[in-house]
Amino acid sequence: MTDSSRYRPQEIEERWQQHWQSQGLALTPEPGPSGTSGAGEAAEPYYALSMFPYPSGSLHMGHVRNYVITDVIARVQRLRGRAVLHPMGWDAFGLPAENAAIERGVDPGAWTDQNIAQMRQQLQRLGLSIDWDREVATCHADYYRWTQWLFLQFLDAGLAYRSEATVNWDPIDQTVLANEQVDGEGRSWRSGALVEKRKLRQWFLKITAYADQLLDDLPKLEGWPERVRTMQANWIGRSRGAELSFAVVDADGAATGQQIQVFTTRPDTLYGVSYVVLAPEHPLVASLTSAEQQLPVTAFIDLVGRQSDQDRTAEDSPKRGVPIGARVRNPANGELVPLWIADYVLADYGTGAVMGVPAHDQRDFVFARQYELPVQQVIIPEGSDEHAYEGGAWTAAGVLIHSGPYNGLSSSEAKQQITAAAEAGGWGRGRVQYRLRDWLISRQRYWGCPIPVIHCEACGVVPVPAEQLPVELPQGLELAGKGGSPLARLESWVAVACPCCGKPARRETDTMDTFMCSSWYYLRYSDPHNTALPFSRSAVDRWLPVDQYVGGIEHAILHLLYSRFFTKVLRDRGLLGFDEPFRHLLTQGMVQGITYKNPHSGKYIAPADVADPSDPRDPITGEVLDTFYEKMSKSKYNGVDPAVVIDRYGADTARMFILFKAPPEKDLEWDDADVEGQYRFLQRLWRLVEAAADRGLLLSPRSGGFLLEPGSVPASASDQELRRAVHTAIAAISEDLDGDYQFNTAVSELMKLSNAMASQLEAASEPVALEALAVLLVLLAPFAPHLADELWQRLGANPDGDTSVHRQRWPQADATALRRDTVTLVIQVKGKVRGQLEVPADADAATLEQLALASEVAAKWLEGQPPRRVIVVPGKLVNLVP
RNA sequence: GGGGGCAUGGCGGAAGUGGUAGACGCAGCGCACUUAAAAUGCGCAGACGGCGACGUUGUGGGGGUUCAAGUCCCCCUGCCCCCA
Structure with a gap:
């Protein structure tokens, strides 16, 4: 074999990438006047989309897996004759750029652009068939202009509002966070800091107005993984129940005229109420607290203010509370029960008040035990004796007892009848409750999309007129990273004439949550150079919904829910003509690296420092190390740099390995030996084809x-x-x-x-x-x-x-x-494979039975007895049952 | 606690509607080529027993349905994810 005919990916890959670019192979065919675009004209459109990356500056294997999967899909669809849109862009606002600016004094925009250039170059080495003419970056004014324009659409639709609320405050990043951005331990998804509660005036988007649609349309998303749909359904958390009124009474038991509204999913347990609890933040707490309870109540409120919601409501954590020295009347049976405040009731969920039914709610049960409140059983399991309440509450449905006129009814019947009685008696109504909160979008940061409104003392909140967009981020701002919105400190930017009355007014200084920017980027790709609109109706309706969306499972709730919400709102505004943005969703698994850890010291050891992988030992102490696969990260020294792999084996080997090693939704264990094996396969292909050409x-x-x-x-x-x-x-x-x-x-x-x-x-x-x-x-x-x-x-x-x-x-x-002339027929005796027979492919059942009975296998295993039963599966097998 | 998912050789993973378990690859072993090694090519390979033809056993554990179960049903164990 001549030297020139060896497979050297380093020599061919860049050449082909340039060639494809000069040929415009990845450009998106647009329908043009007839005869102008050969391939694209009649072809059916296909939209293949990867979740766009944050431009950190370096490409990691997770990116590679994501984009290679999408690229294969795009390339297959082109070969199948579809007109393919396969774009890429940058989710480019966000804290890393701002932090770089604070730490190193660089300009966030320049820093980001440099990272984008670097990552684009790394991406291009993978041979992705991306249409770079449609690239977008959310931090560029020609993009965020339209993010602002869309915000004004929400404002105009009454779906954006400003409200004082108790919000999640991240003390490290010095900003508020959406509920979705606080994890199960009450920590920020970005900084990891324990989130604090603060009362601030903030912008919200009314996603709750679309809660029903977002939930009810989930079953339509047949191309989505079941678990993503389940996660979204849980997140929206619709529960049906009733809002009931408990009248506040004075020391003599006379109504004061004040009402406590509680929300419950279990109106059937109303006769089991032994107390009512308010959230410590409930507006009526101050006025209802008796003089003698003033001190403990104040102290308790202060204590709770320092706890996270998750700590407060977890079923297994201790429940704490204090009575406030007032009583309310149970609307069903007239009983007077005490009013408490407790940490496990949240102000912004439901009505901020719950009825305590210790016998049938686990948290109420724990609370009642703690404070020796009465436990009144009102539900018993159907057809069984009374529950003894040894371990906890009986929370399932059952049959009512001790419930006056409702005794003997099932829980579901009682729910209906009690709710109906409440409505008739004017002390309550049926109500649907959601776990989903409105989306808090204000951020007190610089590197984000400015919220395009102006505050005027005379006119109130005034939207920036569309023709004045974009409201550009001012350049050269000194960023300190401390306290409040950086934009507020730039007086020359903040001070502006009111567009309405012309008097001096002030710009909004908060920026938007970056999830706003990423909630519509897939729409912009359909029409990325439009200077009159974010996208034209015809372009967006031609390409969308996205045929195949590919990305990480970590976006199962946040990004995917927000994008669905945007789509539905924009549909209702007449800007597009579909209900759901993503037809098929593929959530790819993580890329994991081999990880070594000293079980005694807990230290991670870099694979390069492990001399013998078959007997991994600590290079210093000689202790045997634990070996496992985990998501690649710097701190575990288990990352593999895509550039190094491409340098050594080429992009094709990297692509093939990633695709072959595991099914796309499963986690993938990076293994150098397997990469080597994949490289050998491509070399074999090379030799195979070269040998043919030589002949x-x-x-x-x-x-x-x-x-x-x-x-x-x-x-x-x-x-x-x-x-x-x-x-x-x-x-x-x-x-x-x-x-x-x-x-x-x-x-x-x-x-x-x-x-x-x-x-x-x-x-x-x-x-x-x-x-x-x-x-x-x-x-x-x-x-x-x-x-x-x-x-x-x-x-x-x-x-x-x-x-x-x-x-x-x-x-x-x-x-x-x-087609085959003969097939291999399996002969089973009593279900066990005993032999095989070559038979004509078109033989019928009777023939196959005869052939099987005449075979040596039958002779050996049936011992001369005719089988009791014969099962024939034509083309496959004959089972002889003696 | 509720919901969803997973469990197959030394390893990653294959096995439409129940119908030859272990495709393909990695690691391993043997042979050829080579002075030698690498590379390459050919072959073996679930486990146990047997020189062998072959037999037994085998898809986390237990039970069931069926001529036939990795696949369907029930119970259990372990791991992962989401919500509490």
Whole structure:
């Protein structure tokens, strides 16, 4: 073999990337006047989308996996004749840039642009077929202008409002956070700081107005993973129940006229109420607290203010509270019960007040035990004796007792009847409650999209007129990272004339949550250069909904819920014509690196410092290390740099490895030996095709495709066998790329085809061999695009550079080639495999039974007795039951 | 506590509607080529027993349905995720 014919990805990949770019291979076909765009004109559109990255400046393996998966999908759809939109952009506002500015004094915009340039370059080395002409960056004024414009749409629709609220305050990042951005331990999703409660005036989007739609449309999203839909449903958390009024009474038991509204999902337990609890922040607490309880109540409120919601409401944490020295009347039975405040009731959920039913609610039960409040059982399990309440509350539905006129009713009947009685008696009504809160979008940070409103003493909140957009972020602001909105300190920017009355007014100084920017970027790609609108109705309706969205499961709630909300609002504004933005969603698994940890010291050890991976030991102490796979991160020294892998093996090997190693939704364990194996496979392909070319097997460019006429039956058995392997691969890979994607088995089918060709190509006739070679390279093209195009050219199919393998058509399997004359029949005796028989493929059941009974296997295992029963599965097996 | 998911060789993973378990690859072993090694090619390979033909056993554990169960049903164990 000559030296020049070795597979050297470093020499071919960049060349092909440049060639594709000059050919405009990844550009999005737009419908034009007839005759102007050959491929795109009649083609059906297909939109393949990756979740756009934050431009941190360095590409990691998680990105690579995400974009390679989307790229394969985009390339397959092009080969299938679709007009493909496959864009990329940058989620470019956010704290890292601002922190860099604070720490190093650099300009956040310049810092971000530099990172974008760096990451774009890294991305391009992967050979992704991205249409870079449609790139967007959320921090550029020509993009955020439209984020502001869309905010004004929300404002105009009454879906954006400003309100004083108790909010999550992140003391490290010095900003407020949305509920969705606080984790289960009450920590910020970004900084990890324990979130504090503060009362501030903030902007909200009224996502709760769409709670029902967001929930009810989930079943329509059949192309989404079940668990993402479940997570969203849980997050929205719709519960049906009733709001009931408890009248406040004075020391003599006379009504004071004040009412406490409670929300409950269990109106059937109303007769079991032994107290009512208010949230410590409830507005009536101050006025209802008796003189003697003043001191403990004040102290308690102060204590609770320092706790997170999660700590306060967890079922297993201790419940604390104090009575405030007032009583209320149970509207059903007239009983007087004490009024308490407690940490486990939250002000902003429901009405900020709950009725305490210790016998049938676990938290109430714990609370009642703690403070020796009475426990009144009113529900018993159907058909059973009374529950003894040893361990806790009986929270399931059952039958009512001790409930006056409702005794004997089931829980569900009682819920209806008690709610109806409340409505009739004017002391309550049925109500639906959501866990979902309105979306808090104000951030007291600089590097975000300015909220385009002006505060005027005379006119109130005035939207910035659309023609004055964008409200640009001022340059050269000194960022200190301490206290309040940085923009507020720039008086020259803040002071502005009111657009309404012309008097001096002040700009809003908060910026938007970056999730605002990412809630509509997929719409902008359809029409990225529009200067009159964020997108035209015709462009957005042509390309959307996104056919396939690919990204991490970590966005299951936040980004995906917000984007669905945006889509529904914009639909109602007439800006687009669909209900849901993403038809199919693929949540790819993490990329994990091999991780070594000293079990005694807890220290992570870099793989490079482990001398012998089969017996990993601490390089200093010699202790045996724990070995496992975990998500790649700097602190664990288990990351693998994509650039290093590409330098060594090329992008095609990296792509193939990532696709082959695990199914796309599962976590993937990075393994250098497996990468090496993948590289060997590509080398084998190279040698296979080179050997064929050396023998004079050459493909000439032609328009009619490279397949033999469907139905062709070559004369020789070996040709038939090779053809069967070729068309089996077509059928199998086509199926793996349809619906739910199985790239791992698709790659293994490519390996099988290559193995078959390695042993059979030499003996094959020229037409059959050429068909096999052409099919192999077209099937390979989406996965290893550089190698496929290089070999395609080396086989002579692309002499002028304009008949790339990526411009070919995805092959159709020929049923004739898949047909067999004989098949292997399995012979079972009593369900156990005992032998095999070659039989004619078209033999009927009776023939198969006879062949099986006449076989040696039958003779050996039936011992001369005729079987009691025979089951025949034509084409598969015969089961003899003695 | 509620909901969702997962469990298959030494490892990653394959196995339409129940129908030959372990495809494909990694690691391993043997052979060929080589002075040697690497690379490459060919072959073996779940476990147990047997020189062998072959037999037994085997998809986290237990039970069931069926001619036939990785696949369907019930119970249990362990792990992951979401909500509490």
